[in-house]
Amino acid sequence: MDFDLTDEQRLLKDSVDRLIADAYGDFEKRKRHQSGPGGYSHELWSNFAELGLLALPFPEEEGGIGGGPVETMLVMEAIGRGLVVEPYLDTVVLGGGFLRCGGTAAMRAELMPQIADGTLTLALAQLEPHSRYCLNDVVTTARREGDAFVLNGRKVAVLHGDSAGRLVVSTRTAGARADRHGITLFLLDAAAPGVTRRGMPTQDGLRAADIQLEEVRVPAADILGEVDHGLALLEQVVDIALAALCAEAVGVMEDLQRSTVDYLKTRQQFGVPIGSFQALQHRAADMLVAVEQARSMALYAAMMAEEPDPALRRPALSAAKVQINQSARKVGQEAVQLQGGIAMTFEYKAGHAFKRLAMIEKTFGDTDHHLNAVSEADSLVEAE
Amino acid sequence: MDLRFTPEEIAFRDELRRFFRSEIPAEIRRKVAEGRHLSKEDIVTSQRILHAHGLATPNWPVAWGGKDWSPVQRYIFTEELQRAAVPLPLQFNVFMVGPVIAAFGSEEQKRRFLPATASLDIWWCQGFSEPGAGSDLASLKTRAEKRDGKYVVSGQKAWTTLGQHADWIFCLVRTDREAKKQRGISFLLIDMKSPGITVRPVLTIDGSHEVNEVFFDEVEVPAENLVGEENKGWDYAKFLLANERTGIARIGMSKQRIARAKRLARDTEANGRSLWADPDLRRRVAAIEVELKALEITQMRVVAAQRQRDADKPDPASSILKIKGSELQQATTELLLDIAGPYAQPAPEHEEGRNEPDGDGLDAIAPLYFNARKVSIYGGSNEIQRNIIAKAFLGL
Numbered sequence: 001m002d003f004d005l006t007d008e009q010r011l012l013k014d015s016v017d018r019l020i021a022d023a024y025g026d027f028e029k030r031k032r033h034q035s036g037p038g039g040y041s042h043e044l045w046s047n048f049a050e051l052g053l054l055a056l057p058f059p060e061e062e063g064g065i066g067g068g069p070v071e072t073m074l075v076m077e078a079i080g081r082g083l084v085v086e087p088y089l090d091t092v093v094l095g096g097g098f099l100r101c102g103g104t105a106a107m108r109a110e111l112m113p114q115i116a117d118g119t120l121t122l123a124l125a126q127l128e129p130h131s132r133y134c135l136n137d138v139v140t141t142a143r144r145e146g147d148a149f150v151l152n153g154r155k156v157a158v159l160h161g162d163s164a165g166r167l168v169v170s171t172r173t174a175g176a177r178a179d180r181h182g183i184t185l186f187l188l189d190a191a192a193p194g195v196t197r198r199g200m201p202t203q204d205g206l207r208a209a210d211i212q213l214e215e216v217r218v219p220a221a222d223i224l225g226e227v228d229h230g231l232a233l234l235e236q237v238v239d240i241a242l243a244a245l246c247a248e249a250v251g252v253m254e255d256l257q258r259s260t261v262d263y264l265k266t267r268q269q270f271g272v273p274i275g276s277f278q279a280l281q282h283r284a285a286d287m288l289v290a291v292e293q294a295r296s297m298a299l300y301a302a303m304m305a306e307e308p309d310p311a312l313r314r315p316a317l318s319a320a321k322v323q324i325n326q327s328a329r330k331v332g333q334e335a336v337q338l339q340g341g342i343a344m345t346f347e348y349k350a351g352h353a354f355k356r357l358a359m360i361e362k363t364f365g366d367t368d369h370h371l372n373a374v375s376e377a378d379s380l381v382e383a384e
Numbered sequence: 385m386d387l388r389f390t391p392e393e394i395a396f397r398d399e400l401r402r403f404f405r406s407e408i409p410a411e412i413r414r415k416v417a418e419g420r421h422l423s424k425e426d427i428v429t430s431q432r433i434l435h436a437h438g439l440a441t442p443n444w445p446v447a448w449g450g451k452d453w454s455p456v457q458r459y460i461f462t463e464e465l466q467r468a469a470v471p472l473p474l475q476f477n478v479f480m481v482g483p484v485i486a487a488f489g490s491e492e493q494k495r496r497f498l499p500a501t502a503s504l505d506i507w508w509c510q511g512f513s514e515p516g517a518g519s520d521l522a523s524l525k526t527r528a529e530k531r532d533g534k535y536v537v538s539g540q541k542a543w544t545t546l547g548q549h550a551d552w553i554f555c556l557v558r559t560d561r562e563a564k565k566q567r568g569i570s571f572l573l574i575d576m577k578s579p580g581i582t583v584r585p586v587l588t589i590d591g592s593h594e595v596n597e598v599f600f601d602e603v604e605v606p607a608e609n610l611v612g613e614e615n616k617g618w619d620y621a622k623f624l625l626a627n628e629r630t631g632i633a634r635i636g637m638s639k640q641r642i643a644r645a646k647r648l649a650r651d652t653e654a655n656g657r658s659l660w661a662d663p664d665l666r667r668r669v670a671a672i673e674v675e676l677k678a679l680e681i682t683q684m685r686v687v688a689a690q691r692q693r694d695a696d697k698p699d700p701a702s703s704i705l706k707i708k709g710s711e712l713q714q715a716t717t718e719l720l721l722d723i724a725g726p727y728a729q730p731a732p733e734h735e736e737g738r739n740e741p742d743g744d745g746l747d748a749i750a751p752l753y754f755n756a757r758k759v760s761i762y763g764g765s766n767e768i769q770r771n772i773i774a775k776a777f778l779g780l
């Protein structure tokens with residue numbers, strides 16, 4: 001067992017931390033980034049590209065950096081600390097993940113360089129009006145017509161779906177609504193005829209889209225993975241994204257923990273710093289416990305994210321998300337409470353961090369959803 | 385002892401139920417039910433309807449438009465009002481400054497202010513907190529100096545809720561800088577149109593304009609706007625804060641939210657069945673209902689005990705209501721958030737600002753959850769309430 005970073009990983013961490021500190025250290029700057037087209041800073045996105053971050057998970061022989069889950073974790077933690085609004089999770093982790101794990105050679109050759117240089121962003125259009133957290137509950141249809149497929153359906157709350165150049169769309173090509181078999185993934189051009197996107201902000205200051213697909217023709221060459229067997233690929237990439245999301249949440253929590261402790265040390269009431277009240281010291285200590293438990297599970301998630309056997313991988317990622325969600329709720333609420341009125345204001349970072357954590361909880365499965373998965377797998381501690 | 389309602393009380397309840405639902409406009413009640421922000425007009429419209437029927441200020445002395453109701457009737461009134469998602473009468477008027485003026489104000493002040501306060505012809509806001517005086521309210525610095533028969537006020541108030549709509553502000557100001565903290569404070573009524581007052585908006589985390597900073601630069605206030613005696617303001621403030629705390633319990637509102645949560649859960653599909661079929665969710669809701677029932681009875685006990693005490697001496701048990709009531713309100717917004725799940729994420733912009741009702745109102749749920757974090761902070765934070773309990777009840 002070894003928890004130490006390699007020299008290269010430490011270099012990566014330092015440079016990412018520096019980039020995010022420059023771009024987001026002053027919280028006012030976040031508002032400026034949000035006002036860019038698509039709700040993020042394209043200049044900063046180019047900086048990500050220059051540092052190689054947008055090619056991070058791609059194999060070196062295809063022009064990438066060859067980074068794994070630990071490298072992604074380091075980037076995502078920094079993204080969490082800064083409350084970064086750029087579409088890294090969507091484009092690099094999810095989009096890049098689909099290309100890497102299920103893209104054809106032609107797709108990879110064409111699109112990986114475009115992602116790497118910052119010209120192409122991606123989004124996962126998976127959630128439907130009634131699918132909730134179930135990845136195989138898909139009613140959007142794709143019907144075969146010659147060597148193409150025709151897509152119809154509606155996807156909602158597609159993160160960064162309003163600005164993405166291409167969309168990964170889950171569709172049903174066979175079977176009934178929640179069957180595991182019969183799901184096919186497409187990588188479609190967001191500008192294709194029949195695609196209507198309504199962009200909107202999310203509660204935590206990112207962007208999302210409501211996407212209507214009406215008779216959208218997609219060539220069979222744009223299928224990710226295999227026809228009718230898309231679910232395994234979808235689950236594999238969502239698990240990679242879950243690990244990344246866990247790391248992001250840890251970054252957000254770490255920053256909240258820091259700002260809370262700073263406030264306790266500096267805020268004077270009753271003639272003393274409020275951090276001198278033991279009632280608050282214990283609350284801050286419990287926050288730290290929650291952050292560290294979350295960090296441990298984010299590490300576990302990173303270690304298990306590339307495990308090829310889904311029977312081992314899936315419950316592990318679910319376990320991580322349960323811990324992350326529980327810590328996120330506690331740390332978010334406590335950070336606001338202990339910083340009092342100021343944390344209720346839009347100007348102050350802590351409230352936004354609290355909101356981001358609340359939305360991370362609702363991304364790719366809430367606590368109940370993942371607890372069910374852990375308990376069904378029944379594999380963390382074996383019965384006597 | 386009997387905890388059941390009498391037939392008269394049931395008739396009283398049924399009449400209120402009918403009244404609230406038939407008289408208060410449905411669009412306004414819908415906004416309240418979905419936890420959306422109300423416009424000034426919504427609040428005024430609703431309170432004027434209540435007022436026209438003598439129902440805006442039942443908690444006031446009868447001579448000033450109050451009702452000689454039993455504690456149970458009071459309880460039923462508040463509960464039914466909230467269950468019907470009727471906007472609460474403006475708290476600053478009805479539960480804060482009105483009772484203070486009625487109890488401690490001069491006859492002239494009562495005549496001048498109470499009728500207009502009840503009808504909402506005067507909109508009040510609360511100028512207590514300051515940047516440096518939050519939990520430690522008594523350390524407030526805004527000062528009022530007596531000059532030529534007037535008070536001249538300078539300083540800054542923070543967190544002034546709905547101050548952007550206010551005609552008047554009731555303030556705690558320091559009138560004696562030599563005296564011990566609590567001793568040198570007075571309770572002043574200040575016209576918001578006075579020269580020297582500036583109001584600056586502050587957005588809350590849900591992006592709404594709910595609070596303000598109010599700056600006072602040499603603001604002249606006639607001496608007759610002092611309530612009660614100079615340097616006795618802290619006593620009046622304690623009386624007011626206890627009323628505020630009791631009002632924060634909002635049991636009827638929590639019930640309305642639970643009712644809504646159950647309906648949403650029923651209508652939500654999860655893994656091929658209704659979310660309401662999930663036994664864990666149902667147990668969680670039941671647990672909140674149980675705590676709410678206990679709080680409901682505690683609330684009635686506090687109201688009943690209040691009658692046996694001096695009218696101007698509130699029960700420190702209001703701290704229990706504040707702690708538990710705010711926690712349960714937060715629990716209900718958490719419940720709603722968890723039911724809305726991934727559909728709580730989008731924040732579509734509505735044509736007329738963010739208050740346009742839309743479908744199931746899922747877009748308003750996350751902001752409601754965010755905004756509800758304030759209830760354990762304001763009105764004296766829950767930590768401060770625990771300090772009060774430890775000191776006043778437990779002698780620790």
Ligand SMILES: Cc1cc2nc3c(=O)[nH]c(=O)nc-3n(C[C@H](O)[C@H](O)[C@H](O)COP(=O)(O)OP(=O)(O)OC[C@H]3O[C@@H](n4cnc5c(N)ncnc54)[C@H](O)[C@@H]3O)c2cc1C
Nearest residue numbers: 337338340341510512513518519543544545758762765767
């Ligand atoms: C949305 C909103 C609306 C408001 N509306 C109004 C209004 O209309 N008028 C008005 O006058 N005020 C209003 N307030 C102000 C409110 O009353 C204060 O925010 C509150 O008193 C807490 O003060 P603070 O924010 O300065 O927090 P702080 O006093 O800095 O407290 C920070 C944390 O320390 C804790 N703490 C402080 N002292 C102790 C102690 N001795 N022991 C243990 N813990 C302690 C607190 O509980 C809190 O968790 C409003 C506040 C908010 C958020």
